[in-house]
Amino acid sequence: MNIITGISLLGILVGSAALIIVLSAFNGLENLVRGFYQDFDPDLKILPAEGKFFAAQPVEGELKNFDFVSAYSAVLEEKALFNFREKDNIATLKGVDTNYLYINNLEEHLPFGNYYLDQESPIPTAVIGAGVAYYLGFGRSDFQEPVNVFIPKEIGQINEESFRSDRIYPMAIFSVQPEFDEEFLLCRLDYAQKLLGREGKISGLEIALSDEISVKQAQEKIQEKLGPEFVVKSRDELQAAFLKVMRTEGLFTFLIFTLILGIATFTIAGSLTMIMFEKRNNLFTLWSMGTPLKELRQIILQLGLIISLSGGLIGIFLGSLVVFAQEHFEWISVGEGYIVDAYPVALQLQDVFLVGSTVILLGLLSSWLSARRLTLKLIQS
Secondary structure: OHHHHHHHHHHHHHHHHHHHHHHHHHHHHHHHHHHHHHHHOOOEEEEEOOOOOEEHHHHHHHHOOOOOEEEEEEEEEEEEEEEEOOEEEEEEEEEEOOOHHHOOOHHHHOOEEOOOOOOOOOOOEEEEEHHHHHHHOOOHHHOOOOEEEEEEOOOOOOOHHHEEEEEEEEEEEEOOOHHHHOOEEEEEHHHHHHHHOOOOEEOEEEEEEOOOOOHHHHHHHHHHHHOOOEEEEEHHHHOHHHHHHHHHHHHHHHHHHHHHHHHHHOHHHHHHHHHHHHOHHHHHHHHHOOOOHHHHHHHHHHHHHHHHHHHHHHHHHHHHHHHHHHHHHOOOEOOOOOOOOEOOOOOOHHHHHHHHHHHHHHHHHHHHHHHOOOOHHHHHO
16 A cells, blocks of 8 residues: 555645746746847837838837836838848848937857948848748848838839839848848838838837836836827737747646646555555544544545645656755757857746645645545445
8 A cells, every 4th residue: 555655645745846847948938039039129118009101209208208218219110022142031120320229139140240330321221030040042242232122102003113222231140030140131210211101200219228127117108198099018018929839838747747747646545545444444433432433534535635635746846956956957958050058947936836736736636535435335334
């Protein structure tokens, strides 16, 4: 019986430890990608509720009244066709003003070249995403060569007169995250406005916040001030699709491992049944001395909870120990050629409570079902 009970405890231990490790791995991966988004996306971004463009000056005037806005940058984004030598690629032309680097950490992600988008430069310069450069066949040895830009004038029959075109000179290549690298080519705001025929218009205002206020509070205050004509989105809302995918994957993984943990937990039912058969003489003695059947069932229930809680607590402790060891010693590497050397993990207190609650509920359910099988017929047999 001790061996059977030990196997049940070991199953719960392994299951709870695995659940802690898997949840921590998802947290680490999400935090890693969030860090990339933080290096490119702003804390908040103001977009028009309808249409694609709006006048910059009125909104900028309102932002100057908020002390918690440390910096803001006007941007103008539009799809464009880029051509370099024999290759074409469709990406987003993003015009930015001189405050743009105060909003993000893009300057830390320039493996080649220097960020140079001088508004007074006589030639149009750009900073090209690594993915866009790859599809165009543009390398670091081509910084003296221009990239052709084509912007559609209107929807209709496509011919040479349907596009505005110009040449732009990339001065640097940025590499943040594939989603951004394959999407954007940055240029001066005034150049983008002129090329698009949108003088004085922008498509968004990107905002950096001070540490004295939370993103949610700032978002609510700015939204209230601007009214329904604009939408104020946080960084998480800008990347809602990615976060939804990550959380969905995390949920399904949690459910799968919970199923495994449930199977391990319900081995307690077999152990308790064997214990009831082995100890039925002792149970009969207690019943003969006046112990109600209800209390005998509670003894079985408590025994099952002790086994499940012991296995769960030890498993959570060992799983947490593995996560902390990975964080500090980076034992598990992801190999060469990746952004990080070791697999990212992050243990959150809510995951500990989640796993603990799951173990308690599954242990309580399996123990309760086993305790109900204790009858007077079994005791008296």
